[in-house]
Structures are given as structure tokens and as C-alpha cells.
Amino acid sequence: MAVTIKVNEETFTPRQQAVLTAALDLLVENGDGLTMTAVARRASCSKETLYKWFGDRDGLLTATVQWQAAKVRMPQVDRTGLNAKTLRASIEQFARDLLTVITGEVSITLNRTAVTHAAQEKDRLGNxxxxxxxxxxxxxLKPILEAGRDARLLRFTSSEDAYRTFFGLVVRDVQIRLLLGDKALTQANVEANIEADVKSATDQFFVLYGTKAHNA
Amino acid sequence: MAVTIKVNEETFTPRQQAVLTAALDLLVENGDGLTMTAVARRASCSKETLYKWFGDRDGLLTATVQWQAAKVRMPQVDRTGLNAKTLRASIEQFARDLLTVITGEVSITLNRTAVTHAAQEKDRLGNxxxxxxxxxxxxxLKPILEAGRDARLLRFTSSEDAYRTFFGLVVRDVQIRLLLGDKALTQANVEANIEADVKSATDQFFVLYGTKAHNA
DNA sequence: TCGTAGGCGTACCGTACGGTACGGTTCGAC
DNA sequence: GTCGAACCGTACCGTACGGTACGCCTACGA
Known part of the structure; x- marks a missing residue:
């Protein structure tokens, strides 16, 4: 099925990006109450322009989500000179990035929007x-894990399973609770605990998948 | 803040339950395209009745979600005669229940609805x-875990952390992918793997939190 | 038998919003 | 200077839907 996602192939003009920014802002503020009129007013453009550029409301929404989502760039971790210490550091970095992203306001908004979209038989935004x-x-992450295995620092049969376990250990119930608007999880609350959670998740991951050599 | 959720205190009449069933069906079918007219037609009742019974659209939605959510009843596990074997069986049962619930069509629908709702500054359904x-x-689960610790079968400092790790190990990325409408995760696909996932998650949980005595 | 309550079906109202049309303005090309 | 393209602002249209009103039917108690 090979889901291909066109990203920035046809870059948006600065003016268009300003419009997308306005759309995202409205999305973050008002949730799904995104109306074409509101975007036009916020971006100081005419609705006609919106329709010319993005086709229809769905097109604008898709462009916004795509444009923002593509901005999430995980720092590349190099796999040269892999040893127990650098491997752990890499894993920790991934955990940190993952937690930072999913707890961000933008990510929450995009995920909510995509979930809402998916509730209408549309999986485009979800994808x-x-x-x-x-x-x-x-x-x-997978290449890192596999490099770790090759270096006999990790042990697993399926890197897919190892990845998913990592995801679970890091994310736990944080994302779903944030998406559901759990008041007990404030932004600050979560962010303050990120470092501890990162450390804990990494530790647990190594307990499950590390070899004896991993804490050399 | 003590979020109190009234459940079935004032039970719905059979007729009302029929209406709620209709509403849920529409929710599952059409996603969020739930209109009062559609519910009325499906349930063969008048819109006026809907408004008399539930106040407004939000009230109907809330009643539906509440009524359905309350139906999810995890089988009670007794903590008498706790030993390594029964503890593991209990944990496995929780994992199975959790996976079964979150992969169910109804649960996906309710969660999507609640997420959509949360995107509009309303956290009622989310809660x-x-x-x-x-x-x-x-x-x-917590009492079971604590009983396991008292019996020296488990070791942890915070039962809250232990619970959340359990949640992560079991759910991993399944729920968010289902909510986002990931086509790669079909219902059948997931359900076929539940038993393997349950076993795997339980094993991992015991590796992390079990004492030496746990596999007696 | 009559009155009343509950409820069905339908018509109706108001509004919000997606989408279109159009006049007016800016600006660059020639 | 003139033309045209792009675009802003606003007015406008059609429709979908939340919410209300009302006429009619049925059941039931006096």
C-alpha cells in the first residue's frame, strides 16, 4: 500500500506559510472550531484566496497538518563509534525527543485533529x-537498535517488537491522557518529569533488551 | 478536585436505553456525524422527546458515552490465595481485558468522540x-500489585509507576494507531495477536518488577 | 366516555458556516 | 499610462443542523 507522503515537494510561499500559521494558531486555540472565515480574518486574506490555494476546507486542514508535522525533526543520531555509553545516550535522546514532542501543544492539537478526522472514515490526516x-x-530508532544488537549490546529477535516496547515504556498513558484533556496532567507537570521518565524508561529498556555488556 | 462521575444512579428506562443504543450505533457508523434528526429517526422517536430527556445534543452525547463506558466491566480478580501462579494469571487477565477493550470498535468510537470533545475545551467526555x-x-490493578508486593512476589516503590509501566507494556502504540485510523492495524489483525501480546507484556512486566520468588 | 399525559412525526425557525461572486486596490510588465 | 494578474474585503447563497412548536395518536385513569 506504500503510503507516500509528499512533503515540501512544492514548498509553500511565505505568504501561504503565514496563512498556515494562522490556521494552526486557530487550531491550537479553538480546537476544531476552525472556520474559513476565521482563518481569512486572522491571516488578513480573502476567503477566495484560501479556496484558490487550498481547494477546500479539507485541503487547508491537510496542508496545515502536513506542513506542521513535517517540521518535527528528530535530531539525527550517528551510529559511528557505538559503545555502551553512546548507545544509552542515543536511546535516552530518542525517549526525550518522543516525550517532548507528544507533550507539546502543537502535537496534541495535530493528533486531536487527526483523530477527529479519522472518526469520519478519513485516514488522511491520521496517516x-x-x-x-x-x-x-x-x-x-531501528537502525540504532540493530547496530546495538550487532555490537552485542542489545538482544532481541524482532527490532519491531523492541521498538514498540520502547514506545510503550516511554509514552505509557501520557499521550492518551493528554488527548483526552486530563486536567491532572498539566503541561508543566509533565515537562517537569520528562528527565526522570526518560531515565526510567531507558533503564527499563536496557533491563529488558540489554546484554551483560551493556553497562560496561 | 475529585472528579465524581454519576453512573447509573438514575437508571435509564428501557426506552431511553434504546435511544442511547441508536445514538451509539450512529456514532460507530458515522463517526461524529451524529445529528439529532438521525438519532430520532433511528430510534423512532421525536426530536422533542430527545430534548426533553437529554436537554441538548451535548447531554445526549454525554449520556451515551457515560452509559456505554460504564458497561465496560473488568472481571473482578480476587486476591485471596495469592501465589506466583495466580498473580501471573491475574496480571495476564488484566492485560487481556485492557487490550480487548481498547481494540474494540465501541472503545475506539468513544475515545475518538471524547478526544474530539476535548479539542473544544470540554473535558467532560474525556474524564x-x-x-x-x-x-x-x-x-x-493496584490492589493486586500491592498484594503481590506484600507477598514478596513483586518489587517496586511506587505502585503508580508500576501500573503505568504495565499500561505502556500492554498498550504500546496500538491505541493511538487505532485512533488515528492506521489501516495497517485491522481489527482482526490485532485481535489475532492479543494472546501473544498479553504473554509478552506479562513476561516483561515480571522481568521488571518480579522478585526471584515470582517464578516458583 | 372524557380528559390528560406522554410521545410520534413533521414542519418550521435561526444561525453558522462552506463555498462563490464581485467590486476595488496594488503592483509589476510592457 | 494601460493592462492584467493577484489579492483583499465584503456581500451573498445554499444548506445542514440545533432547537422549538404544534397537530395527532394512544393509553390510561376517573
Whole structure:
């Protein structure tokens, strides 16, 4: 099925990006109450322009989500000179990036929008978010994990399973609770605990998948 | 802040339950395209009756979600005669229940609805879903975990952390992918793997939190 | 038998919003 | 200077939907 996501192939003009920014801002503020009129007013452009550029409301929404989601760029971790210490540092970095992203206001908004979209038999936004979120991390993490295995620092049969376990250990119930608007999880609250959670998740991951050599 | 959720205190009449069933069906089918007219037609009742019974659209939605969510009943596990074998069986049962629930069509629908709702500054549905989903499991699992610790079968400092790790190991990225409409995760696909996932998650949980005595 | 309550079906109202049309303005090309 | 393209602002249209009103039917108690 090969979901192909066009990203920035045809870059948006600065003016268009300003419009997308306005759309995202409204999305973050008012949730799904995004109306074409509101975007036009916020971006000081005419509705006609919106329709010319993005086709229809869905097109604008898709462009916004795609444009924002593509901005999430996980720092590349190099796999040269891999040893127990650098491996752990890399894993920790991935955990940190993952937690930082999913707890961000923008990510929450995009995920909510995509979930709402998916509730109407449309999976387009969902795919975009998946592709630029979890799957992006997976693409980058897997090679690291496999390098770790090759260096006899990790042990697993399926790197897919190892990745998903990592995801679970890091994310736990944080994302779903944030998406559901759990008041007990304030932004500050979560962010303050990120470092501890990162450390804890990494530790647990190494307990499950590390070899004896991993804490050399 | 003590979020109190009234559940079935004032039970719905059979007729009302029929209406709620109709509403849920529409929710599952059409996603968020739930209109009062559609519910009225489906339930063969008048819109006026809907408004008399539920106040407004939000009230109907809330009643539907609340009523359905409360139906999710995790089988009670007794903590008498706790030993390594029964503890493992209990944990496995929780994992199975959790996975079964979150992969169900109804649960996906309710969660999507609640997320959509949360995108509009309303956390009411989110709280209901949280309360009857993850938190319900937590309430029932924690005593088991603590009993396991008392019996020196488990070791942890915070039962809250232990619970959340359990949640992560079991759910991993399944729920968010389902909510986002990931086509790669079909219902059948997931359900076929539940048993393997349950076993795997339980094993990992015991590796992390079990004492030497746990596999007696 | 009559009155009343509950409820069905339908018509109706108001509004919000997606989408279109159009006049007016800016600006660059020639 | 003139033309045209791009675009702003606003007015406008059609429709979908939340919410209300009302006429009619049925059941039931006096």
C-alpha cells in the first residue's frame, strides 16, 4: 500500500506559510472550531484566496497538518563509534525527543485533529501524523537498535517488537491522557518529569533488551 | 478536585436505553456525524422527546458515552490465595481485558468522540472515558500489585509507576494507531495477536518488577 | 366516555458556516 | 499610462443542523 507522503515537494510561499500559521494558531486555540472565515480574518486574506490555494476546507486542514508535522525533526543520531555509553545516550535522546514532542501543544492539537478526522472514515490526516510522529521515530530508532544488537549490546529477535516496547515504556498513558484533556496532567507537570521518565524508561529498556555488556 | 462521575444512579428506562443504543450505533457508523434528526429517526422517536430527556445534543452525547463506558466491566480478580501462579494469571487477565477493550470498535468510537470533545475545551467526555477506561483498570490493578508486593512476589516503590509501566507494556502504540485510523492495524489483525501480546507484556512486566520468588 | 399525559412525526425557525461572486486596490510588465 | 494578474474585503447563497412548536395518536385513569 506504500503510503507516500509528499512533503515540501512544492514548498509553500511565505505568504501561504503565514496563512498556515494562522490556521494552526486557530487550531491550537479553538480546537476544531476552525472556520474559513476565521482563518481569512486572522491571516488578513480573502476567503477566495484560501479556496484558490487550498481547494477546500479539507485541503487547508491537510496542508496545515502536513506542513506542521513535517517540521518535527528528530535530531539525527550517528551510529559511528557505538559503545555502551553512546548507545544509552542515543536511546535516552530518542525517549526525550518522543516525550517532548507528544507533550507539546502543537502535537496534541495535530493528533486531536487527526483523530477527529479519522472518526469520519478519513485516514488522511491520521496517516500524516503517524508518518511524521511514531513512524518517523521508528525509522530512525531501528537502525540504532540493530547496530546495538550487532555490537552485542542489545538482544532481541524482532527490532519491531523492541521498538514498540520502547514506545510503550516511554509514552505509557501520557499521550492518551493528554488527548483526552486530563486536567491532572498539566503541561508543566509533565515537562517537569520528562528527565526522570526518560531515565526510567531507558533503564527499563536496557533491563529488558540489554546484554551483560551493556553497562560496561 | 475529585472528579465524581454519576453512573447509573438514575437508571435509564428501557426506552431511553434504546435511544442511547441508536445514538451509539450512529456514532460507530458515522463517526461524529451524529445529528439529532438521525438519532430520532433511528430510534423512532421525536426530536422533542430527545430534548426533553437529554436537554441538548451535548447531554445526549454525554449520556451515551457515560452509559456505554460504564458497561465496560473488568472481571473482578480476587486476591485471596495469592501465589506466583495466580498473580501471573491475574496480571495476564488484566492485560487481556485492557487490550480487548481498547481494540474494540465501541472503545475506539468513544475515545475518538471524547478526544474530539476535548479539542473544544470540554473535558467532560474525556474524564468519563478516562474514568471508566484506564483509571478503572488502575483502581483494580493496584490492589493486586500491592498484594503481590506484600507477598514478596513483586518489587517496586511506587505502585503508580508500576501500573503505568504495565499500561505502556500492554498498550504500546496500538491505541493511538487505532485512533488515528492506521489501516495497517485491522481489527482482526490485532485481535489475532492479543494472546501473544498479553504473554509478552506479562513476561516483561515480571522481568521488571518480579522478585526471584515470582517464578516458583 | 372524557380528559390528560406522554410521545410520534413533521414542519418550521435561526444561525453558522462552506463555498462563490464581485467590486476595488496594488503592483509589476510592457 | 494601460493592462492584467493577484489579492483583499465584503456581500451573498445554499444548506445542514440545533432547537422549538404544534397537530395527532394512544393509553390510561376517573
Amino acid at each position: 500524516i501524523v503517524l508518518e511524521n510522529g511514531p513512524l518517523a521515530i521508528r525509522r530512525r | 468519563i472515558v478516562l474514568e471508566n477506561g484506564p483509571l478503572a483498570i488502575r483502581r483494580r
